[in-house]
Amino acid sequence: MSRVFARLGRLVAHHPRLTVVVWMVLTVAGYALAVLGVHGESLFDRVATGAPGVSGAESTQGQQVLNDERATGPGVTLVVDGVDPAAPELGAALDDARADLAAVEGVATVIDPLALPGGAANPAAAPLLAEDGRGFLVVVDLEADLDDAAETAALDAVEQRLRAVPADLRAVAPDATGLVGAEHLIVDEITDQVEQDLRTGELVALPIALVVMVLVFGGFLAAAMPMSGALASIAGGLGSVLALTYVMDVEASVVNVVTVLGLGLSIDYGLLVVSRFREELHRLVDGDGGAASRRRRGDGPVVQAVETTMATAGRTVAFSAVTVAIAISGLLAFRPDILRAIAAAGVLVVLVAVATALTLVPALLTMSGRRLAGAGVLARVPGVRRLLARASDVDREEGAFSTLAGRVQRHPWWVMLGSFALLAVLALPVLRMDLRISGIELLPAGTAQRAYVAALEEDYAGASAPAVTVVAATSLEEATAWAQDVAALDGVASVDPPTAAGSYVVVGVRPDGTDPGGDVAVDVVRAVRDLDTPFERWVVGQAASQIDFTDALVERAPLALTVVAVATLLLLFLMTGSVVIPVKALLTNTLSILASLGVLVWAFQDGHLEGLLGFESTGGIETYVLALVAAFAFGLAMDYEVFLLARVKELHDGGLPTDQAVRLGLQRSGRIITSAAAIIIVVFAGFVAGDLIVIKQVGFALAVAVLIDATVVRLLLVPATMTVLDRANWWAPAPLRRLHERFAILH
Structure with missing residues (x-):
């Protein structure tokens, strides 16, 4: 496996300019097609907007009947x-x-x-x-x-x-x-807000990410490598999603979600590749006595450094991308179309991100050559040199991360139990999570269409749509008689007189209160569906859609979780040769995700961060945000798991005992993990700065998930558990050990 990536590195190193030109063409084409719409329609012209539904569900079927029987158009x-x-x-x-x-x-x-x-x-x-x-x-x-x-x-x-x-x-x-x-104006306003939030997120995230990478690498040249990959990845990701719209319906918010994922991953992967290249280049140049420092670009040490980087960091990046793609692919097991679209788009974006990291970034490294081994311009600025010396990537056996690991290893049980307790406390709010499918509430307060809907609700109750609608395949007389039973249900404030809609009858049901997706409306939907009905009927509305979407999640969750868990266990086993480490990774990452979801509930459902983040709580978490955050957060957690385990495994295979391998592995990868985490948190936080609440929820939850994973899990929990387990970390039954020797992915 290493030889495959080494050959790829050698190929790129021998044709760096061609590689860069190809990516420049692809980048320009991606932006021109997806953003400018030079072919006739931009990406934002082709995406759909509306309440997410479930194909074949009762609410979806009923809404289709209503649409088909409308006597007039929009x-x-x-x-x-x-x-x-x-x-x-x-x-x-x-x-x-x-x-x-x-x-x-x-x-x-x-x-x-x-x-x-x-x-x-x-x-x-x-x-x-x-x-x-x-x-x-x-x-x-x-x-x-x-x-x-x-x-x-x-x-x-x-x-x-x-x-x-x-x-x-x-x-x-x-x-x-x-x-x-109008309905089309609401759609246009949401789509425009998605596009505006995408620009806002990029304008906030990219400059701050560049500053962080300058501090990490000690100069602009090295920092520009991952950033170049990120810009190409954004263009490629947008182009990929545009192509996907010709195959399936893609909801507008999917664009932002997968863009932020691709941006974060491309920077993560570029950071790892550049860091390992500089480490290898330093080793080769120092070993050469520093001679021939003015050799032409593409000289022996540079090409060799690229090959070694691709055989190690490139291999890790590819493996990490596979684990992220598997986690996202789990969404394909669910029935809702929006989750399938996110899964398909997410996998495409991951492929683009890993492609830029394995081709474009090495090509740029080759063209930059030995200049990356020297100190950057900023290192010459008085006062900045000391800061960069602490933050930039120096290859040292001892440092802040090895010191931290040593302290953890002195009291591993206390650290492990304390970390588990902290994560459990953060996860507690998940127990009262309320899933919602919001309508106009997705838009920020003060927008024109939200003001229009509010005016209808406040002053035109007779003209506003009922929160619950029943579409009945019966006569007007029979529906009128049945409506009396509906009016007697708990929580029903009134029932509109049944009206004919083609060959069907429509009965509007108005629950107590004003929240169309609240507990009262949900209870009314369930009660209506439980009524003995002598004719075929469909119950539709926001609450009905929430019930159907949640039921669809619960129905397919075991299948999705099983597929992702089995695939992850298999891949980590092929990487480590252990059955203990993959199981431990699943358990710790799951608890980390639950903790991030708990913080999400506290912040958005309970509304504790309304003022700080600039939103109005809808009283719940958007239904598909739960599945999306779980999949993406798990993928990112496995991303950092692979970064750390790859180094620890490499050192352990080199003869070091587990505790030393953990200390040195954390020292060598801790800076990359924390730096990558800091950058991806900035990326996600940039999208929290937007106004669309569903994007805020996704960005916030993923930022919190990465923060928790890169600190509590990676720096404390993993070293503590690996120290407690010691040699048991690497245990596997004899038949599986033989299987690993034959099919090992990384070694």
């Missing part, structure tokens, strides 16, 4: 505020707007309360009038079955004309204001 609504609907001149002031809207090609109906006989006094106008008496609605619906181009043109024309209505009313209602809202 609509646009204007909320007019600051007017008296009973004012006699108001109806006439709307005449021009009504005529213009009706004349738009594709418009089916234009409805406002002032056009009814008797105007606002007509009882039929009540749902369209504000409860505070200070406004009304104008509702425009399009014809059904318009093609995409005609529908888009009609929606744009209607939206523009509705926005002008408040100005038309100013002569008779000087305080008139308006809010235009």
Whole structure:
């Protein structure tokens, strides 16, 4: 296996400029296609937005029935505020707007309360009038079955004309204001927020990550290597996700999630490769007495350093990428489409990240040559030299990490038990995690569409959609009789009169309270589904979708966990030859993930960090965030596990006893692990700076997971447990030892 990576390193080292040119072309193409949309559609034009559903679930089937039976196409609504609907001149002031809207090609109906006989006094106008008496609605619906181009043109024309209505009313209602809202506008606003948050995350994360790497490497040149790989990885990742949209539906937030993963991993892998290259180059140059320091680029020591780096660090990077990809692939076992899309996109992005680390970064290292062995420009700045000497990558047998490991090894049982206790305390809030599927709450407060939805909920209860909807395949009379049983259920405030929808009947159920995804609404959905119903029916709505999504997670979780656990155990066994280390890694990493999820619940569900992070708690954690964070955090934890174990195993195979191998292995890899963790925390924190709450939750949870793993687990728990286990770390039954000797991956 080592020879394969050494040959790859030699190939890249002999053709560095060609490798860099190829990656430059791929990077430009990725940005041009995915961001600029030079081929016609950008990535953000092709992603979908909406409540995540489960194919074949009751709520998904019922919503499809409703969509199929709609008599009209999509609509646009204007909320007019600051007017008296009973004012006699108001109806006439709307005449021009009504005529213009009706004349738009594709418009089916234009409805406002002032056009009814008797105007606002007509009882039929009540749902369209504000409860505070200070406004009304104008509702425009399009014809059904318009093609995409005609529908888009009609929606744009209607939206523009509705926005002008408040100005038309100013002569008779000087305080008139308006809010235009529609389903497609909510989708556009969420998609725009995803794109804006992506830019914000990159603008925050990349400069800080560069500063951290400058401190790690002691200069800009070495720091630029992983950063170049990261920029290429972002472009390649976006291009990969764009290609994926032609195969399956990809939700908008998937773009940010997989981008942050690819960015973090590419920097992690680049950091490991550059650090090992400098270590090998120092060894070769020092062994050569420092002679020939001005040799041409690509000279013997440089090529040899690249080969050795690829045979060691490159091999570790590839193995780490496999473990991360396996963890993410576990999401494919679940039924929800959004999790499958994240899994597919995540695996593609991991492949891009490892490709840049194994080709582009070594090519740049070759072109830089021996300059990376010398001190950087910053080392000449007074006062900076001392800081860099402490932070940059010097190859020492003793240092801060070996000292820490020595202290842990003096009291391993106390450290181990204390670490387990801390992780258990942090994990406790997971026991009360409330999973949600939020709608408009995903957007930050103050956005136009959130204000529109809030106005409907506050002043137009009759026009707002019920929290729970039942689609029934029966007659109107039978549904009306059955609705009386629904009205008698606990938690039901009222039931709307059943209405016909094609060959079906729709019954709106309004639970107590105003939270469409709260406990009351969830209980009402379960109660309605448990009712004895003499006809086929489907219960839909936010609470129904939450139940179906959660049930789908629970149903497939054993399969996903088994696949990931077995694959991880097998890979770690082939790496270490031990059955103890893989089991220990699974247990410690699982507890670490639970701890990060507990902190997530405390921060977001309980709302303790609302002010600091700038969000409004939805009262729960988004359903797919749980599965996503568990998969990604496990993959990242295994990433650092591999970084540390690779060095410890290498030293142990070299003849060192376990305790010494752990101390020296932590000394040689601890700086890389903590530096990589610091950078990836910065990357994730950059996306917490965005406004979309689901991205905030993902970024925050993964940042916490990496922080816990790189400190409590990697620096304390792993050295303590390996010290306690001592030689038992490497135990395996004789048949498995023979199997490892034959199929070992790393050695």
